[in-house]
Amino acid sequence: MNRKQQLFEGVITNNPVLVQQIGLCATMAISTTLFNGLGMGLSVLIILTCCNVVVAAIRKIIPEQVRLAIFVVVIAGFVTIVDLLLQAFIPALSDALGVFIPLIVVNCIIIGRAEAFSSKNSVKDSLFDGIFQGLGYTAVLIAMCLIRELLGSGTIGGGLLNGASSFITLDGTGAGIRIFPQEYAAGILVLPFGGFLTLGFLYALMQHLLSKGAKKKDAKEKEVQE
Amino acid sequence: MLASLVSISLGAILVNNFVFSQFLGICPFMGVSNKMSTATGMSVAVIFVMTLASAICWVINTYLLIPLNLAFMQTVAFILVIAVLVQFVEMFLKKSIPALYSAMGIFLPLITTNCAVLGVVLLNTQNNYNFLESVVYGFTGGVGFALALVLFASIRERLEFADYPKAFEGFAICLVSAALFALAFMGFSGMKIM
Numbered sequence: 001m002n003r004k005q006q007l008f009e010g011v012i013t014n015n016p017v018l019v020q021q022i023g024l025c026a027t028m029a030i031s032t033t034l035f036n037g038l039g040m041g042l043s044v045l046i047i048l049t050c051c052n053v054v055v056a057a058i059r060k061i062i063p064e065q066v067r068l069a070i071f072v073v074v075i076a077g078f079v080t081i082v083d084l085l086l087q088a089f090i091p092a093l094s095d096a097l098g099v100f101i102p103l104i105v106v107n108c109i110i111i112g113r114a115e116a117f118s119s120k121n122s123v124k125d126s127l128f129d130g131i132f133q134g135l136g137y138t139a140v141l142i143a144m145c146l147i148r149e150l151l152g153s154g155t156i157g158g159g160l161l162n163g164a165s166s167f168i169t170l171d172g173t174g175a176g177i178r179i180f181p182q183e184y185a186a187g188i189l190v191l192p193f194g195g196f197l198t199l200g201f202l203y204a205l206m207q208h209l210l211s212k213g214a215k216k217k218d219a220k221e222k223e224v225q226e
Numbered sequence: 227m228l229a230s231l232v233s234i235s236l237g238a239i240l241v242n243n244f245v246f247s248q249f250l251g252i253c254p255f256m257g258v259s260n261k262m263s264t265a266t267g268m269s270v271a272v273i274f275v276m277t278l279a280s281a282i283c284w285v286i287n288t289y290l291l292i293p294l295n296l297a298f299m300q301t302v303a304f305i306l307v308i309a310v311l312v313q314f315v316e317m318f319l320k321k322s323i324p325a326l327y328s329a330m331g332i333f334l335p336l337i338t339t340n341c342a343v344l345g346v347v348l349l350n351t352q353n354n355y356n357f358l359e360s361v362v363y364g365f366t367g368g369v370g371f372a373l374a375l376v377l378f379a380s381i382r383e384r385l386e387f388a389d390y391p392k393a394f395e396g397f398a399i400c401l402v403s404a405a406l407f408a409l410a411f412m413g414f415s416g417m418k419i420m
Contacts, residue, residue, distance in 0.1 A: 021253075021397055023253075024252040025253065080301050083301065102301040106305070188409075191408075192249065194405075195405075196402070196405030196408050197401070197402060200402040208393035
């Protein structure tokens with residue numbers, strides 16, 4: 001399997017959020033600061049990769065009828081591991097994401113990839129699929145966070161970056177780098193309204209770009225035919 | 227006691243609506259809201275399962291997981307309970323109330339992966355609700371989800387005739403309309419009993 005093409009599919013043409021339209025709840029709920037977005041994205045990436053590998057490894061011995069139940073148990077196991085690790089080592093992130101870490105269990109991205117990809121492909125392919133799809137998810141989260149944080153509170157990298165002595169902090173206290181003063185920011189973008197609106201506009205942008213790309217491809221093919 | 231129950235209900239339906247302010251259950255919300263009939267079927271099924279799941283998970287958490295020091299297994303236990311519960315409800319309805327089964331039959335399997343259901347159960351334990359409060363929160367959370375779904379389905383039926391830029395076609399315009407709903411629901415914030 002071509003890795004480059006697989007990466008391109010995971011991040012752009014078959015992006016879990018923007019194209020497959022799954023895993024929306026957490027995308028909108030926690031994308032308020034870069035700290036939350038990056039934390040959530042990486043957690044999903046790790047869980048997705050582990051689940052993909054395990055599901056691919058046991059795909060030949062799972063009975064067809066109970067496969068979904070088995071997937072869910074595997075996913076719930078890894079989610080619990082990540083949840084406990086975060087509580088122990090990065091408690092600020094665990095507090096900020098709250099109920100959305102255990103809710104990764106029902107995040108359709110993971111069960112969707114288990115069903116559609118790793119239950120049919122080899123361990124190696126599934127490993128890369130997990131990493132690439134996780135990267136696609138993380139990329140969308142980071143984009144959402146950057147837009148909402150910049151326009152909503154006038155900073156970049158809130159919780160993670162700190163303008164003062166220590167540049168990167170992991171305790172969630174970093175104030176971020178201020179781009180413009182708080183009073184000029186549209187605070188409503190940090191509220192639930194902003195989550196729906198930002199994702200809506202990202203979809204529109206993606207749809208526009210994809211249709212443009214498809215048109216170019218059509219034109220090229222026509223030229224070749226003529 | 228009554229006041230706390232009323233404020234829980236009010237919070238779950240309006241102030242902290244599951245869909246518009248807590249972002250729980252967005253996938254089924256977007257998936258089945260394109261027709262009014264499917265939206266009502268899904269709503270009934272969600273209210274039913276959320277109430278039952280709240281009750282059963284509270285019992286399991288209080289009398290099984292906590293005494294055995296297994297609270298860290300909550301996520302695994304709850305998702306299994308919900309999956310089994312949904313399966314049982316489906317079998318029970320098929321046998322005894324076929325009319326209701328045909329109304330919400332196809333939506334039941336989808337509910338297992340509805341994050342509103344697992345979300346309400348996790349929130350119950352996080353907020354340390356007692357049995358009655360959990361059941362009320364589960365029921366009214368379901369009602370809030372149903373309210374959002376039915377409202378949104380009626381808007382989406384009209385969206386088909388609306389005129390908007392081509393790039394917004396389909397999913398994007400739905401999200402923008404949902405954003406306006408979220409804005410409207412923000413008007414309820416700060417509302418409380420006493």
